[in-house]
Amino acid sequence: MMTGATLLSLAGALPARADTLREALVQAYSTNPTLEAARATQRGVDENVPIARAAGLPSASADATAQKSLDNSLYSAVGPSRTFNAGVDLTMPVYSGGAVRNRVAAAKIRVEAGQADLRGTESSLFTSVVSAYMDVIRGEALVGLNRKNVSVLETNLQATTDRFEIGDVTRTDVAQSQSRLAVARSSERSVEADLAAARETYIRLVGKPPENLVAPPPLPDLPASADDAVSVALDSNPTLIAARQRSKAADRDIAAAGAGRLPKVSLFTTGSYTDYLGTVNRQYYGYDSFHSAAAGVSVTLPLFQGGLPAAQRRQAQAQAGAALEQEIGAERDVIAQVRSAFTAYKASLDLIQSSQVAVDASTLSLEGVRAENSVGRRTVLDILNAEQELLNAQTDLVTAQRNAYVAGFALLSAMGRAEARDLNLEGGVLYDPQVNYERVRGKVFDWDNDPAPVAQATRTVDTPVQDGNIPDQPEP
8 A cells, every 4th residue: 555655745746836735744744833842742751761760870969068156155165166067978779679660661651652642743733734735725616616606697697687678588587696696796705714714724734825735646545444444543543552552651650659668778878077177175176177988788668658658559550440441442532533534535435426427417407408598498597596506516526525635634644644754755854753762861960951942833923814815717
């Protein structure tokens, strides 16, 4: 089966003067704020690994104190009036009951879950962009059809008025033509408003106004049955993958919570230095300064904690149970999405065929009604009805074409086949969340900061307000 990369690369051969679907997807991939926020959120999830690991690494601290006595008592006179103390402590955890190990493992698994979530965000964005792209194309087509219908009805009204003046038709025929023209003009304004809204949605997702959108490339070959689509989705859908990973992480949380009942062992060493700064009475003190050092092993064996570790483990078990149920819920959702998208896609294809038949038949019918009207066998109302039937059939065809493409892409998305990794960016660099994870996973320096965050998405405040106008179409 062809991949999503084929779908997008086919658009590369289209004229550069017009926006292509591939260009819209790449623009959204590079500048959409929802996607940029998801990437930043994932970078935050990456930091949970070094945070969890820090509890198992050595820790060192130093302290210093300087003081001056303000007491005028006898002891103050013979004792030191100024003192300087400094110390260093170093602790190395050796055993924590597996708490650190399991927390690090859970954090790593949740990084994988977060990366799957990021894939899902990308896929959802691309589906929305495709929908907005097709909405603009459909809107422009409907505006063109309604504009043409208004023009035809204006001609009909003029012809009917001329015939009324010579007594060939009645005032009723003129009124019917006027009524249909008024309704057509209202429909024209309505589809123009819908087109303006579609263009604004496109700007919100893509970051720029649509310009001369061209027809999208054909969708890749889709599975022959819903069962085939579901089989692929169960292995590749990012939402389901994320739910499975969170369920695995929850098992690690149980082990980490149970570690609170086990012994903890650590190595330590301390050093201190004290200096009286020449303020001691030599009759009572034989030294002005001294230092000390010590090293040892610390063992802590919990005996009773008021039931805290047991409650924490039971809580982790309950949360793991919830994660298991959520995994099944995600699986159900994916199956329903795939089956619904497959059914909608197939139904839209059937509707395209029937709508095309209706358009062809309505076109022939209108020609026949007009011919029969010229010899007095059809009324003006018959012509108006035939014209409306043709417009309805054309509208149904345009809508079915839009729905089929969107449903097909939604099916690819639900199957995990419409993500950033499927794009052919022609030398561009895809965002790889693993790069940041590898960068931060081993960091241990306390002052290793990243630059201050700067917004990556583009703003749309300077884009022009959209309307429902389309360029005048040349007469055939």
